[in-house]
Amino acid sequence: MSQSQSTENNGKEVQGITRISVQGFKSLYNECSIEIRPLTILAGANSSGKSSIMQPLLLMKQTLEATYDPGALLLNGPNVGFTLFEQFLPSFAGTISTDIFSAELEISCKKSIKIQFQKQLSKEIEINKTIYQENKATLTVFAGMNRSDVLSLLHQRYVDRELGQIFLKGTGEMVDKLEWSIVRERCFLNIDCKSIGYTEVGGEKVEVPVTLYDSRSGTSLFESHIRKLIHVPGLRSKPERTYPTTAVGAEFTGIFENYVASVINYWQQKKDEQLIELGKFLERLGLTWKIIAIRVNDVQIELRVGRLPNS
Structure with missing residues (x-):
C-alpha cells in the first residue's frame, strides 16, 4: 500500500x-x-x-x-x-x-x-x-x-x-x-x-x-x-409501507435504513436539489424516476415511487 x-x-x-x-x-x-x-x-x-x-x-x-x-x-x-x-x-x-x-x-x-x-x-x-x-x-x-x-x-x-x-x-x-x-x-x-x-x-x-x-x-x-x-448494510429488510419519523442531522445512529424516509422528507420540504439527483440515480438503476415522502402522522412517513417509464 x-x-x-x-x-x-x-x-x-x-x-x-x-x-x-x-x-x-x-x-x-x-x-x-x-x-x-x-x-x-x-x-x-x-x-x-x-x-x-x-x-x-x-x-x-x-x-x-x-x-x-x-x-x-x-x-x-x-x-x-x-x-x-x-x-x-x-x-x-x-x-x-x-x-x-x-x-x-x-x-x-x-x-x-x-x-x-x-x-x-x-x-x-x-x-x-x-x-x-x-x-x-x-x-x-x-x-x-x-x-x-x-x-x-x-x-x-x-x-x-x-x-x-x-x-x-x-x-x-x-x-x-x-x-x-x-x-x-x-x-x-x-x-x-x-x-x-x-x-x-x-x-x-x-x-x-x-x-x-x-x-x-x-x-x-x-x-x-x-x-x-453512515452504515448501509449489504443485507436489508423487506420494504415497509411506512417508516419511522427520525431527526436529520450530521450523525445517524445505528443503520441508515431507519433514516431514509425522513431524509427524503427533509429534502422535499427544503426543495433540495439532491432529491432530483436521487430520482436520476434511481432511474439510471431502472428502479423508478421519482420518489416522494408523505407524512402519515407524527411517527410515520410513507414513501411513494413513480412507475417506469415516466408516468
Whole structure:
C-alpha cells in the first residue's frame, strides 16, 4: 500500500478518516491497511478481508452510540453482531492463534489512534493500550502506567520545547507535584496529566493548577468521525409501507435504513436539489424516476415511487 498523501491531485486537503488499519481480526492475522478517499471500493473474493477491515470500525461505532456503557466493545449491536470475542479472532486448524486485535484510524493524513483490545481472564474485554500519533510524537497510554512511564509520555509530548527536557530529567517541582489518572471511556483509554505552575497576582507568585496533557482532546476528534459514519448494510429488510419519523442531522445512529424516509422528507420540504439527483440515480438503476415522502402522522412517513417509464 502506498504512503498516504495530505493532498489529492487537485490540491484539496483530504478530510475525515483517511486510513484504516486492522490486525488480528478474523482473516487479517497480520496488519492490513487501506486508504480512504472520496470514493473507495473494496472488492475481492469471499474471506479476502473486506468485512474484516471494516467491522472493527462498526464495533466502535455501536459502542460509542450505545445508550449505556457497554464496556470497551459492544459485540452485539445494530451494526455488527457477535456473541463471543473469540468469534472474530484469527484461527488456524480450529485453534485461535491470538487473543489480541488492534484497530487504527488516521484522520486527515495527520493524526492517528491505534487501540489494542484483549479479553482478560476475568472474561471482560479490556483496552490493552492506546497509541496516539500527533505532531510526529508517539504517545502510548496503558493501564497501570507508573511515574517513569508518564514522564516518558510527557517528554514525547513536549520533545521540541523546554518542558520536554524537564520531563526527560525527571526533576523539579512540576515533576514532584505531577498527578495523573487513566480512565476508560467506552472504546478509548484516556490519560489526564496535571501539575502546578505559577502566575503573578498583585506582584506575588501564586500557585495555579496546570493541565499538561489530556488525551480527551484527541479522542473526541476520533469519536466525532466514528459517530458520523453512515452504515448501509449489504443485507436489508423487506420494504415497509411506512417508516419511522427520525431527526436529520450530521450523525445517524445505528443503520441508515431507519433514516431514509425522513431524509427524503427533509429534502422535499427544503426543495433540495439532491432529491432530483436521487430520482436520476434511481432511474439510471431502472428502479423508478421519482420518489416522494408523505407524512402519515407524527411517527410515520410513507414513501411513494413513480412507475417506469415516466408516468
